[in-house]
Amino acid sequence: MGIPGFVQTLFADYTLRQVALGAAMLGIVNGVLGSFAVLRKQSLLGDGISHAALPGIALAFLLTGSKSSLTLLLGAAAAGWVGTLLIMSIVNHTRVKYDSALGLVLSVFFGFGLVLLTYIQKLPVATQAGLDKFLFGQAATLLRKDVATIAVLGGIVVAFLLVFWKEFKLVSFDPDFAFSLGYPVRALDVLLTTLLVIAIVIGLQTVGVVLMSAMVVAPAAAARQWTDRLGVMVAVSGIFGALAGVGGALVSSSASRIPTGPTIVLCASAVVLFSLLLAPNRGLAWGYFREQINRRQLQTEAVLGDLYILARQHREAGHGHPVEVLRTMAHGHGGVDRSLKVLQERGLVEETGPGEWALTPPGMEEAGRLSRQWRETP
Amino acid sequence: MTAPQIEIQLIASAVAVSCALPGCFLILRRMAMMSDAISHSILVGIAVGFFLIRDLASPLLVLSAALTGVLTVSLVELLTRTKRVREDAAIGLIFPALFSIGVILISRYAGDVHLDVDAVLLGELAFAPFNRLVVLGVDIGPKGLYLMAGILLLNLLFILAFYKELKLATFDAGLAGALGFSPVAIHYGLMTIVSITAVGAFDAVGSVLVVALMIAPPATAYLITDRLSSLLAASSLIGVICAVSGYWVAHALDVSIAGSMASMTGVFFVATFLAAPDRGLVSIVLRRARQRVEFAQTMLLVHLYNHEGLPGVERENHMDHLGEHLRWEPDFAGRIVGAAERKGSISRDGALLLLTERGRETARQAMVM
Numbered sequence: 001m002g003i004p005g006f007v008q009t010l011f012a013d014y015t016l017r018q019v020a021l022g023a024a025m026l027g028i029v030n031g032v033l034g035s036f037a038v039l040r041k042q043s044l045l046g047d048g049i050s051h052a053a054l055p056g057i058a059l060a061f062l063l064t065g066s067k068s069s070l071t072l073l074l075g076a077a078a079a080g081w082v083g084t085l086l087i088m089s090i091v092n093h094t095r096v097k098y099d100s101a102l103g104l105v106l107s108v109f110f111g112f113g114l115v116l117l118t119y120i121q122k123l124p125v126a127t128q129a130g131l132d133k134f135l136f137g138q139a140a141t142l143l144r145k146d147v148a149t150i151a152v153l154g155g156i157v158v159a160f161l162l163v164f165w166k167e168f169k170l171v172s173f174d175p176d177f178a179f180s181l182g183y184p185v186r187a188l189d190v191l192l193t194t195l196l197v198i199a200i201v202i203g204l205q206t207v208g209v210v211l212m213s214a215m216v217v218a219p220a221a222a223a224r225q226w227t228d229r230l231g232v233m234v235a236v237s238g239i240f241g242a243l244a245g246v247g248g249a250l251v252s253s254s255a256s257r258i259p260t261g262p263t264i265v266l267c268a269s270a271v272v273l274f275s276l277l278l279a280p281n282r283g284l285a286w287g288y289f290r291e292q293i294n295r296r297q298l299q300t301e302a303v304l305g306d307l308y309i310l311a312r313q314h315r316e317a318g319h320g321h322p323v324e325v326l327r328t329m330a331h332g333h334g335g336v337d338r339s340l341k342v343l344q345e346r347g348l349v350e351e352t353g354p355g356e357w358a359l360t361p362p363g364m365e366e367a368g369r370l371s372r373q374w375r376e377t378p
Numbered sequence: 379m380t381a382p383q384i385e386i387q388l389i390a391s392a393v394a395v396s397c398a399l400p401g402c403f404l405i406l407r408r409m410a411m412m413s414d415a416i417s418h419s420i421l422v423g424i425a426v427g428f429f430l431i432r433d434l435a436s437p438l439l440v441l442s443a444a445l446t447g448v449l450t451v452s453l454v455e456l457l458t459r460t461k462r463v464r465e466d467a468a469i470g471l472i473f474p475a476l477f478s479i480g481v482i483l484i485s486r487y488a489g490d491v492h493l494d495v496d497a498v499l500l501g502e503l504a505f506a507p508f509n510r511l512v513v514l515g516v517d518i519g520p521k522g523l524y525l526m527a528g529i530l531l532l533n534l535l536f537i538l539a540f541y542k543e544l545k546l547a548t549f550d551a552g553l554a555g556a557l558g559f560s561p562v563a564i565h566y567g568l569m570t571i572v573s574i575t576a577v578g579a580f581d582a583v584g585s586v587l588v589v590a591l592m593i594a595p596p597a598t599a600y601l602i603t604d605r606l607s608s609l610l611a612a613s614s615l616i617g618v619i620c621a622v623s624g625y626w627v628a629h630a631l632d633v634s635i636a637g638s639m640a641s642m643t644g645v646f647f648v649a650t651f652l653a654a655p656d657r658g659l660v661s662i663v664l665r666r667a668r669q670r671v672e673f674a675q676t677m678l679l680v681h682l683y684n685h686e687g688l689p690g691v692e693r694e695n696h697m698d699h700l701g702e703h704l705r706w707e708p709d710f711a712g713r714i715v716g717a718a719e720r721k722g723s724i725s726r727d728g729a730l731l732l733l734t735e736r737g738r739e740t741a742r743q744a745m746v747m
Contacts, residue, residue: 047411095657099411110640259481262482
């Protein structure tokens with residue numbers, strides 16, 4: 001199936017449209033909230049929250065007997081929130097560090113969630129099937145109702161973010177300054193974390209508990225490469241999240257036995273890789289090229305300088321010097337032949353005999369200028 | 379207790395101790411989340427190794443998975459070194475990607491064999507006794523037990539052999555480097571141990587619960603001890619207690635053994651968090667309350683001492699004046715006066731408060747200090 005066929009299917013197939021819509025929305029919400037998490041050095045908090053949500057899902061089912069996504073999501077959000085508070089209070093009240101507290105809460109909550117899930121599986125009411133889709137996510141099970149839930153909750157989260165934009169920005173970059181201005185830093189902190197919890201929870205059905213954290217980190221980390229402005233980063237991150245969500249959901253629904261969560265995560269990872277390598281300014285590829293260009297220029301100038309030194313030791317202008325001498329003078333830095341070629345093209349050196357090189361009069365002038373410049377540079 | 383039950387508890391205990399030992403160093407080096415990353419990404423190694431070897435019991439599988447663990451660590455470091463993302467974000471990018479590849483490989487190509495994602499993630503200790511090691515036709519016990527005992531031995535040897543180096547690199551990496559112990563070598567040695575342990579344990583308890591056993595018992599022990607050697611011993615002991623009690627809880631409720639073990643580690647942590655001597659929440663609250671009363675008593679004595687024998691002493695050292703002068707609620711003032719009286723620091727003449735010789739001495743000491 002080519003791309004046009006794919007797009008055609010997307011618009012024709014009702015289920016696929018639901019799935020793509022749901023995945024896109026949760027991608028946007030998580031990309032947007034993830035930007036703050038990544039900037040606040042809380043990249044792994046998402047991992048903690050999503051794992052901690054598992055017992056909440058199971059408890060919500062046990063207590064209400066309902067499998068409606070709203071009930072389960074409320075349970076998940078409550079558990080995720082409790083987990084986050086627990087992490088904070090462990091860090092505040094004991095000498096256990098943040099990373100240990102996070103790992104502890106994550107794994108213990110998840111373990112408790114497994115206990116509850118296995119308990120539910122053994123209940124005589126055999127309607128529990130489907131809770132384990134929360135482990136790895138199943139976009140194909142998204143119903144119209146679920147998509148509506150995602151849209152409403154996601155909309156609320158984004159609306160809150162816009163209303164408190166200035167405050168969140170301040171708290172994220174300079175909490176001390178925010179405190180000195182009289183902002184309720186702790187309350188804002190809790191509010192932002194709560195929004196993150198909701199953002200994560202709405203993705204659990206599609207992406208799954210285990211991998212949801214990547215949806216928080218990856219789009220934001222990718223967006224960070226493209227800009228230094230928060231507003232742009234949040235917007236770009238939302239777009240990346242949507243791309244990853246739609247891409248992953250479509251690929252996984254197009255073939256059998258491809259779980260949705262991992263596919264979405266791989267799409268997001270591809271976006272990250274692309275951004276890390278090719279984003280303007282911060283892209284690693286550009287950095288590599290810049291370094292190569294600088295290195296070559298330095299090598300070329302060094303060869304020119306070496307020829308200048310040799311020329312000043314010989315009375316007659318245009319006396320050729322063997323390329324081996326130049327290689328020795330370059331201390332094995334290489335690039336001598338390439339440099340000579342470049343200099344020859346610029347008319348600064350000439351080949352006086354086989355493998356013998358000398359400065360031309362303009363080369364002499366240029367080398368003299370360079371050597372004065374080097375001497376003046378401290 | 380039946381033989382399989384004993385075997386399960388033995389395997390669980392071996393897993394718990396094997397995890398707790400390197401876990402101590404992880405939490406001290408603030409690398410706890412690395413165990414999460416490693417225990418997830420070894421799935422790729424297991425999947426790829428399985429496609430190459432086609433045998434789930436092969437030791438080569440352990441090797442390829444352990445290599446993936448070390449690969450994860452180096453990828454995280456590579457990504458952090460580019461300075462484009464922070465270390466926590468790097469962890470959060472690398473392991474989900476690797477884990478996703480593993481999940482897709484397995485669910486796409488290995489659906490029919492005994493290698494499914496749930497088993498890897500959740501583990502099933504209950505089946506461990508069925509997988510027997512038979513040597514020369516004699517059944518000598520479950521394979522899992524030998525595997526974990528081997529890993530436990532390896533971890534013990536590693537920590538005993540490099541105890542000094544590990545300790546130094548953990549608490550003062552700069553000094554370790556200056557003295558010529560390569561912190562990088564120690565780091566990778568530890569990460570290799572963590573990877574091997576995670577691979578061995580995943581079969582028994584599943585990858586997420588490896589994290590619980592690596593972090594929770596050492597974190598619990600960390601609340602009650604200040605010595606590295608006792609941290610190692612205490613966390614091993616706590617790990618074994620969690621494993622055994624977790625097994626019996628699971629047995630009673632007929633639920634996931636691994637999940638129940640992880641829940642027990644949480645229960646023990648919370649109990650210690652609340653009740654630990656000195657650092658527990660309860661003893662902190664009690665100590666603060668005691669200190670508050672002691673401090674208030676000293677203030678009272680100093681106040682009385684300052685006005686003793688001066689004009690206006692009847693007014694200043696009057697019981698009802700304390701609320702105004704020290705800003706105490708009448709209730710609180712009554713409690714403090716009562717406590718000071720019981721201690722023999724003051725006596726009462728109607729509502730007038732008089733210092734005893736002992737109270738005067740305490741006030742003088744407090745003021746000199």
